[in-house]
Structure formats: C-alpha cells, structure tokens
Amino acid sequence: MKDRTLFAICPDAEFFGRTREIGDVLARASAERRAPNVFLAGKRWTGKTEVLRRIHRELFWSHSRVVPVYYQFKGPLDPEAFAEDYLKEFIKQYLAFRKREPDLVRNETSLERLERILFDEDAFGLLDFTLIHREAKRSNDKTAVLRNALGAIELMTRRTGTPVYLMLDDIGESLRPSGHPGPSIERELAESLNSGSFPFIAASSTRAFLEGGLLGSVERMSLDGLDADTSVAMMAELCRSRNIAFDTEILSLAAMKLGGNPMYMKSMVWAALKGGRDLKDLKSFVELYSDEVFEGNIAFALKSSLKLKGPSELRMLYALIGAGGARADDRAVSGEDLRERFRLSEDEFSKAASSLAAEGLAEFALGSVKWAGDSTTADFVSYMFETRIKGRGADEFRTSFTREALKEGFIARGARVRGRLKEDAGAALRSFNGQKLMKILFRNQAFSLTSRNGGWKPGERKDSEDLALPEIIGSFDSSRWEKGETGPAIIIAHGFANGRYDAGNEVVWMTAVKDSPSPVNIGDVENFLRRGQILKENFRTTRIVRWFVGRDGFTAEAQKRLEGEGVHTSDSVQLNLIRESLEDASASERLKRDDKILPMKEFEVVLPSSTKAELVAVKAVEEIGTEMGFGDNAIGQIKAALVEACINAFEHSKVKAGKVFLRFVAGGDRLTIHVQNGGVDFDSPAAASGASAETDLPRKRGWGFELMKGLMDEVRLERINGGARIVLVKYLIKKGETGGSEA
Amino acid sequence: MAVRHKHRETGTSVVVYADNYINDIEGEKLEEMCDAFLEKGFKKIVIDFSGTDLVNSIGVSILIGIIEKIKGKGAVVFSGLKDVNFQIFHIVGLTRHIRVYDNEEDALKESASCDGVSL
Known part of the structure; x- marks a missing residue:
C-alpha cells in the first residue's frame, strides 16, 4: 500500500473522535467561496496537532485544487531564523504538492538544496523568494526578510491563481519574547493573516493571540477532551490491543479524571503495559495515576512543557487552583490579592501572570487571574508545590493524594450516571x-x-x-x-x-x-x-x-x-x-x-460485541414495552427497529469488538431508546436512497434506516462529539391521534 | 419457536420453515436450503414465517437474493407472516414482488394453482 504519511501522525487505529472538526475544516478549505478563518483552541495535548496534520494529509492527497501548507511554531526564534524556516516549509510543501512528491515534505532540506531543486524544476516563481531572502539577509534588513517569507503565500496565490490553505500550529508560541532584536514576528504575522488574501486555521492552547486582538475576524472552534464514550472506547481499544485487563467502569472514571485528554489516556495505558499492571479496579487506577502524574511520563511531559520561571509562578498557580481552579466553576483571583499575598510588585505580578497565560495555565484579564489548566495539571502543580515549596515528602503527599482520590473516585462512581x-x-x-x-x-x-x-x-x-x-x-x-x-x-x-x-x-x-x-x-x-x-x-x-x-x-x-x-x-x-x-x-x-401519568424510568444496557448480542436488547425492550402497556405489534416494531439500530452501531463502531450503549427512557407517553457506539458514524439515512425501478426487485442493502423510520414514530440521528447516536421514539398514543391507544 | 429450518415436501412444492430470527447466518442457511431444493427439481418453494419473530435488514437482503436467484427457475411464496414482518417486507417493497399467504396450506393450494408464476 502507498505510504500516505506526510507529517508524523499517530496510527489511525489509535486516533479517536474529531471527525466533525476535521470535516468542518476540510469543507472550509476546499469550498469554492471563502469561508471564515478558524482559531482552533484547546488545552495542551487535546489533539490539535493531529487534527491539523490529518487535514493537511487529506488536502494533499484528496483535494487537487488547494495547496495545503502546515507550519508549526517552535518556540522563541530570532525573526530571521523564523523567516527562513517558514519560507522553507512553504516552498517545500508547495513543490511537494505540485510534484506529488511527499518525500519533500517528510525530509529536512537545507535552503541551498531547495534552491537547486527549484532551479532544476524551473520553479522560478518560488526561487524568487529564496533570492529575495538572501538579499535581505545580506543587507541585514530583518523586516524585509520577515515580510518576504510571510508574504510568499499571498504572492504565489496571486501569480498562479491556485489557492493555498495555511495551517498554523501552536501560534501562541510566536508570542514568546525571543530576546532577539528586530521586528516583532507576531505583528508581521498578524498583518499577513489579516490581509485576507488566503484562508487559514490557527491552533493554540492559549487564547493570547486571539485576545491580543492580533487576529481579525476568525471563528473560534474548541477542541475539548474527547467525550466520555469516545474516551472509554479509545482506552478499551488500546488496552485490548495490548492485553491489559480492564473494567469499563474504571475506564469511564479514568476518562473523567483525565478530562478525555488523548495524551494522558495513552500514557496511562502505556504505563500499565510497562509496569505489567491493569485497570480493573479503582485502586489500581489511582496508583497508576499517581505514579504517572507525579513521577512518570505525564509528569515528565508536564515538567518540560510548563516552563515555570520560579517559585512565585508556582505559588501563584497553586493559589489559583486553591481558588477552585480544577472545578468547572473556577473563579478569578484579583491581582491585588495575589500581589499582597506573594509580596510582588505590580511589574513582577504582571510578568508572572502574562507568562502563565502564555503557557495556557491561566487567563489574565482586567488585572485578575484565573486557572485555565486541566485537572491533571492541577494535581501535578499541587505535587510540585507541596514537595518543592512546602517541603512535604513525596511519599507523604502521594499517600494523602491516593487516600483522597480513592474517596473521590467512589463518590464519582456512585454519581457517574448522575451529575446532569x-x-x-x-x-x-x-x-x-x-x-x-x-x-x-x-x-x-x-x-x-x-x-x-x-x-x-x-x-x-x-x-x-x-x-x-x-x-x-x-x-x-x-x-x-x-x-x-x-x-x-x-x-x-x-x-x-x-x-x-x-x-x-x-x-x-x-x-x-x-x-x-x-x-x-x-x-x-x-x-x-x-x-x-x-x-x-x-x-x-x-x-x-x-x-x-x-x-x-x-x-x-x-x-x-x-x-x-x-x-x-x-x-x-x-x-x-x-x-x-x-x-x-x-x-x-x-x-x-392521557388518562394517567406514568413515572419515568431509565434503564441502561451495554451490549458486548458478540453474535446475536442485539437479542439481549430485544429481550430488554420486550419487558419494558410490555410493562409500559404497548401492544404486541408495537413491541414487535420496536424490537425490529432496535435490532437495526444495534446492527448499525456495531457495524460502525470505531473499535473492533466495541460495545454498544443503550439507554431506554420509559416516559409517561413514550419509550425513547438511545443507541450509541464509540464509533465514527452511523449509516446516514441518505445512504439508503436510490431505489430500483418499480419492476425490479428492491435493492439488497441499506434498508436499516428506512426500516427504523417505518417502524418507529420518530427516528433521529444526533451527532455527538466523536460519533453519532440514534434516537428511536415510540408513542403510547401517537402524535396527533385523538385516541386509539394500543395499550 | 420454530424448529430450525425443517421442511415439508409435497409433490413439486416444498415448505421451508424459517427460524425465529432471520439474520445473516439464518438467512444464509435458508438460501442454501432453497438452492438445494431447486437443484433437486422442486418448482415452488413456500417459506413459512409462522415461527419467525424477527427479520433484520441483512436477513431481508438475503431473502431478496433468494427471490432473485429463483426468478425464472421456479416460484417462491411467503406464508404465516406476523404483522411486523409483513410491514418490514412492505417497507422494502418485497410485497410487490411476492405472494404472501396467511398460512402454508393456503400457500401450497395457491402455488399449486399458479404454476409457473415467475418472479
């Protein structure tokens, strides 16, 4: 099979959810008429880079009319070095697309070698940019160097008429002060993006670029953690493929604790594999979590990415977490309070708060600061603070953390289906x-x-x-x-x-x-x-x-x-x-x-992937339907529709041997059934079109949705984060009927 | 529950009793049986669904395949359909292409009198 890799991405089998986001951006990138540009916001390691690189791959291989260009900011750079790197990436990727030569994207190439290739290919339009670059460098005109690189896309689009779609990853990094003299990268970049001459998507784990007013009119797209079902499906698949024993309820708890963050979830599974451990009960999960977050891979990743500049930043973060930061209803702490508490001057406070905001750990606005990190980072920061600043022993902290986490876990387990x-x-x-x-x-x-x-x-x-x-x-x-x-x-x-x-x-x-x-x-x-x-x-x-x-x-x-x-x-x-x-x-x-109000009851059933598993659902709905007072024919209709929904859910489960989750809601006048998998999508109702001519036999496949619609009173396909859910509704008294209940 | 794919032969007709749940596996078994009876020279096949509670869409597609295969070589009719199964066949449009009888006896009688009904 042809190797379609361009930029490194994780294996498809380990990539879950994000179908909607990728589809949305692809539609914008390839639209005939310009759609609004996108700011992709998401916390650290929620999969922004994966999403952008997959969009790039899809545009490169499947859309011939748009040149995809992906650029990842790599931290503070001197404007000249940034300009050269940016220009090289643009030229490499443009040429790779034109020549259908993915190696040009994959391999590192020097500017000299790139120039030789451009010369050999008679690509003089692109060669112009490298020549101007050299000339501007020679004259030590850093502004000209930057403008040449950042203006290349606009000029090429004008010259060739072929649109370019620019994907900027970690754009927040461009705001880091480089300490080098010269023009400001972010100002020149913002000017180039706001010129409106080419479409783009910019991703960042901080909102600083957006809030700094640097981007003009963009639509914000949020990339939160994966939803609970997709997270469980992902962890289950990773555990299954590595023979790690697990319990679905513990995975669900893990997904909640890790906020659906794909990197954290993968690290946990990897740690279980490395340590020969499992995820079968709460204690094993909590122990694995504390090992990973305080000393393991997650700790290492957090340590190297947080870039805390000193104890005052750590103290400030801890204070923000203590103000309720890890909770959803987090509160801002006024700058005055923080300055007084940590004896900071106005300038010191402002620098520390801005630095935390640049790391995506805090939001700093109108003089107050609010925690903006995730719950795992909050645990790591607490560990660092307690052991480094307060001098508590690591074992002492971990013991108390484990004790509290176990208690919290039990509460969370009891309330897993609640909370809404x-x-x-x-x-x-x-x-x-x-x-x-x-x-x-x-x-x-x-x-x-x-x-x-x-x-x-x-x-x-x-x-x-x-x-x-x-x-x-x-x-x-x-x-x-x-x-x-x-x-x-x-x-x-x-x-x-x-x-x-x-x-x-x-x-x-x-x-x-x-x-x-x-x-x-x-x-x-x-x-x-x-x-x-x-x-x-x-x-x-x-x-x-x-x-x-x-x-x-x-x-x-x-x-x-x-x-x-x-x-x-x-x-x-x-x-x-x-x-x-x-x-x-x-x-x-x-x-x-209605002649009576029946109490509403809810039942949940999880179907394993096995032969005739749908019959378990059929048995359940038979009991529920009979108790609600549905007649035999209506129960037969519900059973047949439910079988179709289950088959569809199994067929489209992203996970091999994935489970199907069913929720039956027996309401006063109706039975509502939610059928959900951990997969990408169900067969869309539109897929069942194209009936044969009257005299021909009916087509063989694609009847599932039509059967459901014909047998139930309402059928809805609801798109949810990371997949879809079919909702089937049957009324005890049909809508609009004046009587004649079957019951 | 119906006995699994038993059958009854009467002259050039044969009644095949469908299983309780017609999915891919049971559908394929029915298909194999129908193939075998056609091979043996039976002209009419009555598929009796009186013991069938559920037919899923994959089962339906196999039944369409059976009808397609028998087309021109003989006749196939259905009997003993529960209301919901009739509705399923109606939704997919099969009832426009196949005769449906209340029970196997009626189906045998009628199929005897309508020799050569091709599908």
Whole structure:
C-alpha cells in the first residue's frame, strides 16, 4: 500500500473522535467561496496537532485544487531564523504538492538544496523568494526578510491563481519574547493573516493571540477532551490491543479524571503495559495515576512543557487552583490579592501572570487571574508545590493524594450516571417563556401520590390546574454571593411574568438542586430556606418563587415543610416531564389528555460485541414495552427497529469488538431508546436512497434506516462529539391521534 | 419457536420453515436450503414465517437474493407472516414482488394453482 504519511501522525487505529472538526475544516478549505478563518483552541495535548496534520494529509492527497501548507511554531526564534524556516516549509510543501512528491515534505532540506531543486524544476516563481531572502539577509534588513517569507503565500496565490490553505500550529508560541532584536514576528504575522488574501486555521492552547486582538475576524472552534464514550472506547481499544485487563467502569472514571485528554489516556495505558499492571479496579487506577502524574511520563511531559520561571509562578498557580481552579466553576483571583499575598510588585505580578497565560495555565484579564489548566495539571502543580515549596515528602503527599482520590473516585462512581440534574434544571429554567404547565409537575407530594395510585384522572384534582411560567431572561448561580456557604449553589433566574416587562411583573426563581442518591431531607430544606432568605436581599423585586429539585425525591418531613412554605418541588421524573413539555408543546397537551401519568424510568444496557448480542436488547425492550402497556405489534416494531439500530452501531463502531450503549427512557407517553457506539458514524439515512425501478426487485442493502423510520414514530440521528447516536421514539398514543391507544 | 429450518415436501412444492430470527447466518442457511431444493427439481418453494419473530435488514437482503436467484427457475411464496414482518417486507417493497399467504396450506393450494408464476 502507498505510504500516505506526510507529517508524523499517530496510527489511525489509535486516533479517536474529531471527525466533525476535521470535516468542518476540510469543507472550509476546499469550498469554492471563502469561508471564515478558524482559531482552533484547546488545552495542551487535546489533539490539535493531529487534527491539523490529518487535514493537511487529506488536502494533499484528496483535494487537487488547494495547496495545503502546515507550519508549526517552535518556540522563541530570532525573526530571521523564523523567516527562513517558514519560507522553507512553504516552498517545500508547495513543490511537494505540485510534484506529488511527499518525500519533500517528510525530509529536512537545507535552503541551498531547495534552491537547486527549484532551479532544476524551473520553479522560478518560488526561487524568487529564496533570492529575495538572501538579499535581505545580506543587507541585514530583518523586516524585509520577515515580510518576504510571510508574504510568499499571498504572492504565489496571486501569480498562479491556485489557492493555498495555511495551517498554523501552536501560534501562541510566536508570542514568546525571543530576546532577539528586530521586528516583532507576531505583528508581521498578524498583518499577513489579516490581509485576507488566503484562508487559514490557527491552533493554540492559549487564547493570547486571539485576545491580543492580533487576529481579525476568525471563528473560534474548541477542541475539548474527547467525550466520555469516545474516551472509554479509545482506552478499551488500546488496552485490548495490548492485553491489559480492564473494567469499563474504571475506564469511564479514568476518562473523567483525565478530562478525555488523548495524551494522558495513552500514557496511562502505556504505563500499565510497562509496569505489567491493569485497570480493573479503582485502586489500581489511582496508583497508576499517581505514579504517572507525579513521577512518570505525564509528569515528565508536564515538567518540560510548563516552563515555570520560579517559585512565585508556582505559588501563584497553586493559589489559583486553591481558588477552585480544577472545578468547572473556577473563579478569578484579583491581582491585588495575589500581589499582597506573594509580596510582588505590580511589574513582577504582571510578568508572572502574562507568562502563565502564555503557557495556557491561566487567563489574565482586567488585572485578575484565573486557572485555565486541566485537572491533571492541577494535581501535578499541587505535587510540585507541596514537595518543592512546602517541603512535604513525596511519599507523604502521594499517600494523602491516593487516600483522597480513592474517596473521590467512589463518590464519582456512585454519581457517574448522575451529575446532569443541575444542568437539566438550569436548561428548563432558561426555556421558561410564558408557557403554562400542569401544577402537579411542581408538586412532588401530589405527583408521588398519583404515581403510587397508578394514575391521575384529569379534572379530579386541583393539581390539574396550570402553572403560568414567567419568561426567563437570564440565570446564574449564587456562588459569588455565598462565599463560604455550605450546600450546592442556588440557581438564580430573572424574568418577567404575564408577558409584561415592568417592575410589577419582575420575578426571580431561586432553584436548589440536590443531585445525590438520597432524598431531600429536612436539613437540606432548612439550608435552602435560610439561604433563600438571605439571597432575597439582593433583589429589588418582591416576587420570589422558590423551587427545589431532588434527584431521588423528598422525605415526608421535607415535603411537608416545603409545601407549608409554598416552595415548588420536583423530582427527576417530574423534571424530565417539565423539560419535555417545554421542548414540545404537544407533549404537554398529551400529558393532560392521557388518562394517567406514568413515572419515568431509565434503564441502561451495554451490549458486548458478540453474535446475536442485539437479542439481549430485544429481550430488554420486550419487558419494558410490555410493562409500559404497548401492544404486541408495537413491541414487535420496536424490537425490529432496535435490532437495526444495534446492527448499525456495531457495524460502525470505531473499535473492533466495541460495545454498544443503550439507554431506554420509559416516559409517561413514550419509550425513547438511545443507541450509541464509540464509533465514527452511523449509516446516514441518505445512504439508503436510490431505489430500483418499480419492476425490479428492491435493492439488497441499506434498508436499516428506512426500516427504523417505518417502524418507529420518530427516528433521529444526533451527532455527538466523536460519533453519532440514534434516537428511536415510540408513542403510547401517537402524535396527533385523538385516541386509539394500543395499550 | 420454530424448529430450525425443517421442511415439508409435497409433490413439486416444498415448505421451508424459517427460524425465529432471520439474520445473516439464518438467512444464509435458508438460501442454501432453497438452492438445494431447486437443484433437486422442486418448482415452488413456500417459506413459512409462522415461527419467525424477527427479520433484520441483512436477513431481508438475503431473502431478496433468494427471490432473485429463483426468478425464472421456479416460484417462491411467503406464508404465516406476523404483522411486523409483513410491514418490514412492505417497507422494502418485497410485497410487490411476492405472494404472501396467511398460512402454508393456503400457500401450497395457491402455488399449486399458479404454476409457473415467475418472479
């Protein structure tokens, strides 16, 4: 097979996800009409270089009309040295593309040799640039040297009419002060990029280039860690191919702890292989993690890339982490606080903060600094600080770290499928737009009673009345107002009632969320009521609505107290119904029309890759469907559609012998099934087009999606980070039907 | 559950009983059986699905292949289809090309009276 390698990339079997990002950039690069340029932002080692190099490879081999040029910044360089390197890369890659000669890209070539090749090839247009380069160098005109190199793409595009797509990797490196005299690389580079004469993508793990206003109009594309499923699929495949025993749940925990960072995940697997260890239980993972992050390959990589200039930077980083840096709701620390704490002058502080920002470890704006690194880097920094500055022994720190990580791991394991309730409640609040929902969805006691009694007859109870929701205009959490307060943050949502934007109709919804596997108890309630009373002082409006959402419901005592206080109460089942009703107005109507509200239940099934594994899913859905009250024919339809979705998921799993993850959501009026693999994509519905003529027999393949669509009420293909998910929906009462439930 | 691919021969017709789940493996077995009966000189093949709960799209593609193969050499009809399986064959358009009977007896009777129905 032909060797298609250009710049070094990892083997295809070890590259996961990023299909959407690569596809998006390829479409922009090869579009007839100019699309906006892209700034690819992502933390260290999330795969930006891999993405750019794969785009380069694809453009080189598969798109004949665009010349791909990839350049990676290599740290502080003298402007002249940078210009020569940049020019050489451009000429090499341009020539390689024209001659279809990948060796020119792969091999290091001196400027002299390149000139000989250009001369032999009669490539005088490109040769011009090297001659000007030499001339400008001879006259010691560094600005001319830089402008010649940076202007080469624009000139070649004008001369030949062939477009060039420029990919700049680690552009943040160009901001590092080189200490060399001469023109500023970043200013000249920015000028060249902003000329608009050629399209480009620039990648960086810091936002400094972007925030410095150096890039004009660009679209930001984020490259976060791989999503949980893709991460698990990747680690499972790496473990399998190296015969390392693993447990999927531990891999899932590892993926979460490592933030889906491909480099960290690969390092962990490699360390397990090297040490003859496994990833079968929490303890083995935590031990492996602490070895890797404090002393192993990850530590080595972090040590060499962080480039901390002294103890004050390490101290400052530690302070940022301590301010909640490793958490999602990280907070900025004011420069004044930091200066005072570490006795730094204005200038020293500014230098240290700018240097941390250049490393992608902090965000520095308006005089305050915020942690911007990942959780693994935070652990490494803590280790460095504790052992180097505070003088703790390495073993002492590792013992305490292991102890805490094991505890944290157990909590995380218990809450693995949870953690979304606050987001869901926030999303529900944000979608309040003056709708009317049944009051029972906000009254847990009545809802629980109804569910226990097997149903609820409309009109029987006053709870069938509607609750008019306000129009929410924005929301945030209370953490800034409640420093030092215990308990989870309260969501504060501001809005207007009755569709009128005046002071009389202003309203604030204060929402507490308990997302742990135990019911809301009286302690939680008292905490919420007390904090609510204090928070109330912050609002001008007198209309405050309080809402408590608890994953596992409420104790009787808590329910009674909340009801007495007039606080709305919902559990996760009610919240799901609220969200569905808000998303789809007809769902709300169906709920009212239905003769009973069934509690919502969720089941998860993981299918291994084995013969007839889809029949396990069929068995599960048969049980669930029967319990929900679906008729035999509907159950047959769901089974057949589910088989198709499973086959499709197995076929397109990126991982050989990969698993398929199923989630069944048995709602009040419908069964929703999510089918997901760790793969690149499913067969698209469009692939099943092109039916044969009427007289011919039907085509043989590609019926999966059409069968699913024909058998289910709704079929959606949802693109998710790193793959796709099929969602199948079957209604107990079909949408738009006035009756005739099969049940 | 149906007995795995048993069959019943009556004159120049043969009834083949399909398995509970028609996927690639079971589909290929059916195909092999049909090939063998054609080889032996049977003119009509009734595939009875009364014991079949599920047919997947790969099974469907093999059935289309069987029909294609028999075309011109004999006739094939289906019987005993459960509602969902009929619906599947309808979605892919097979019901426009093949006769479907409630049970194998009707299929045998009809196929006896419609000798030479080619597909």
